[in-house]
Amino acid sequence: MRWMRAAGRGVLVLAVVLAGCVSSGARADGGDGRGPLTLATAGDLTGYLGPLLAGWNRAHPAERVTLVELPDSADETHAQMTTDLRGGDRGRFDVLNIDVNWTSEFAAAGWIRPLPPSRFPLKTFLPPVVDTATYEGRLYAVPYVTNAGLLLYRKDVLDKEGVPPPRTWAELEHDARTIAPKYGLDGYAGQFLPYEGLTVNAAEAVYSAGGSILGGEGTRVTVNSDAAREGIGFLARGVREGWIPKAALTYKEEESKQAFQDGHLLFLRNWPYAVASAKGSKVAGKIGAVTLPGPHGPGTSVLGGSNLAVNSHARHPDSAARLIAYLTSEPVQRQVLTRGALPPVRAALYQDPDLIRRFPYLPTLRTAVLTAAPRPKSPRYDQVSLVVQAVVHDALTGRQTPAAAVRRLARELDAVASR
Numbered sequence: 001m002r003w004m005r006a007a008g009r010g011v012l013v014l015a016v017v018l019a020g021c022v023s024s025g026a027r028a029d030g031g032d033g034r035g036p037l038t039l040a041t042a043g044d045l046t047g048y049l050g051p052l053l054a055g056w057n058r059a060h061p062a063e064r065v066t067l068v069e070l071p072d073s074a075d076e077t078h079a080q081m082t083t084d085l086r087g088g089d090r091g092r093f094d095v096l097n098i099d100v101n102w103t104s105e106f107a108a109a110g111w112i113r114p115l116p117p118s119r120f121p122l123k124t125f126l127p128p129v130v131d132t133a134t135y136e137g138r139l140y141a142v143p144y145v146t147n148a149g150l151l152l153y154r155k156d157v158l159d160k161e162g163v164p165p166p167r168t169w170a171e172l173e174h175d176a177r178t179i180a181p182k183y184g185l186d187g188y189a190g191q192f193l194p195y196e197g198l199t200v201n202a203a204e205a206v207y208s209a210g211g212s213i214l215g216g217e218g219t220r221v222t223v224n225s226d227a228a229r230e231g232i233g234f235l236a237r238g239v240r241e242g243w244i245p246k247a248a249l250t251y252k253e254e255e256s257k258q259a260f261q262d263g264h265l266l267f268l269r270n271w272p273y274a275v276a277s278a279k280g281s282k283v284a285g286k287i288g289a290v291t292l293p294g295p296h297g298p299g300t301s302v303l304g305g306s307n308l309a310v311n312s313h314a315r316h317p318d319s320a321a322r323l324i325a326y327l328t329s330e331p332v333q334r335q336v337l338t339r340g341a342l343p344p345v346r347a348a349l350y351q352d353p354d355l356i357r358r359f360p361y362l363p364t365l366r367t368a369v370l371t372a373a374p375r376p377k378s379p380r381y382d383q384v385s386l387v388v389q390a391v392v393h394d395a396l397t398g399r400q401t402p403a404a405a406v407r408r409l410a411r412e413l414d415a416v417a418s419r
Helices: 049-059 074-086 100-108 127-131 155-161 169-182 196-208 226-241 246-250 253-261 317-327 330-338 347-351 353-358 362-370 381-396 402-417
Strands: 014-017 037-041 065-069 093-099 142-148 150-154 186-189 265-270 287-291 303-310
Touching: 037 093, 037 317, 049 065, 049 317, 049 330, 074 093, 093 100, 093 317, 100 303, 100 381, 127 142, 127 303, 127 362, 142 317, 142 362, 150 155, 150 362, 155 169, 155 287, 169 186, 169 226, 169 265, 186 246, 186 253, 196 226, 196 381, 226 246, 226 381, 226 402, 246 253, 253 265, 287 362, 303 317, 317 330, 330 347, 330 353, 347 353, 347 362, 353 362, 381 402
Parallel strands: 037 065, 186 265
Antiparallel strands: 014 037, 014 093, 093 303, 142 303, 150 265, 150 287
C-alpha cells in the first residue's frame, strides 16, 4: 500500500468504503451490523494488501472487501476524506485508515466513533502508538502501522574513516562538514519542502532539544522556548553553512531517499522504508541506521503511521470492527512487515529473531518508536501543520532568523488555538 507522503512514508491511506451508505440509525443487514465493505487505499506499492484481503474474503464471504484507490498524497487524501465526512450521514467511508495525527481532528468533529478498547489487543502493541489513537482519554481508532524517523548513514564511508555514527548534533554537523566533502558527498538532508514532512522534521528538532509545540490537546501554545530556537536554529544553520544542501529544501520522502540511494548524501533523516527499499541501489549493503541524534545525546523522533477508525455513520459497524481486529492480528501484522515492509504495531514482532535477520533495523526502530513523540495534538491539526511548514521554511531559507520564526510561530499558533 502506498505510503502517504506526509507524516512519513509509514502512513497508509485506507478507507473501508460502503456503496450506498445509510444513516447510523438504519440497518439494511438485519440488525447485526455486518455486511460487505469496500477498502480504499492510496495505492499498494508493494502488492501486499491484495493477499491479505483475499484471506479475509475467503473466510468472510458475506463481509467481502473490495479494494478502491484514493490519491497517494496525504493532503489530497485528507481533503477527500474530510469533504466526504462533512457531507453528512450518506458519506461513502465506513472505516478510515487515517494518518496518526488526524485522530484528534476527526474525533473532535464527530466524524469517527469511540471504540471499546476491550475489543482490540492494545496491550500487545508498542505503548506509544496507542496514544496516537486517543482523544480526550477515549479510544477513537486502532493503531495499524507505526513508524519513527531514523538517521541513515553511509556505513562504508564512516567505517573507512574509523568513526562511529553521530550521537549528537555536534558530531553530525562535524562529520557532514568534514567527511562528506572528502567523498564528494553532501552532508545531511531531511524532508524540507513546505509540506507535512517539514512539520515532522521541525517537530523532531524541537522535541530533541527538549521543547514542545502545543499542549493540552492543542489548547496551549508552548513553542516559544529556547529549545524551539535551538532546534530550528540547528536546521537553519545547516542550510546557511552548506552542510545541508539547498536541494534539500525541495525534498519530500521520495526525493530525499533517491538522493541518498544515488550516492549523493552521507546522512539522511527518513523513515525505515528507505533502508528496506535500497536493494539494488548504488548504496545497497552500505547503509547503517541509528536513532536520531539530539543536542547532547539521543534525539526524539516523531511517530508516524496510521490508525484505523470507524465512521460515525458506518452501515456495518460490526464488520468494520472485525476487519480492524483482523488487520491488527499477529499473523496479519507479520505480513504487513514481510510483504509490505511497513512497521507493525505488535511489540513482539520487533524481537523475533527471524524477522530481525530479514530486517536488521528492527531493534533500532523499536527503540526509536518507544522514545518517540506524537505530532502536536489538535482538532485543527491541518491548520497547525500549515503554520509550522510556512514559518520553518522561512527560517530555513533565511527569510527570518530562528528567533523571529519562533516568535511568529507562537503568534500564529495562538490564533489557530483560539478559534
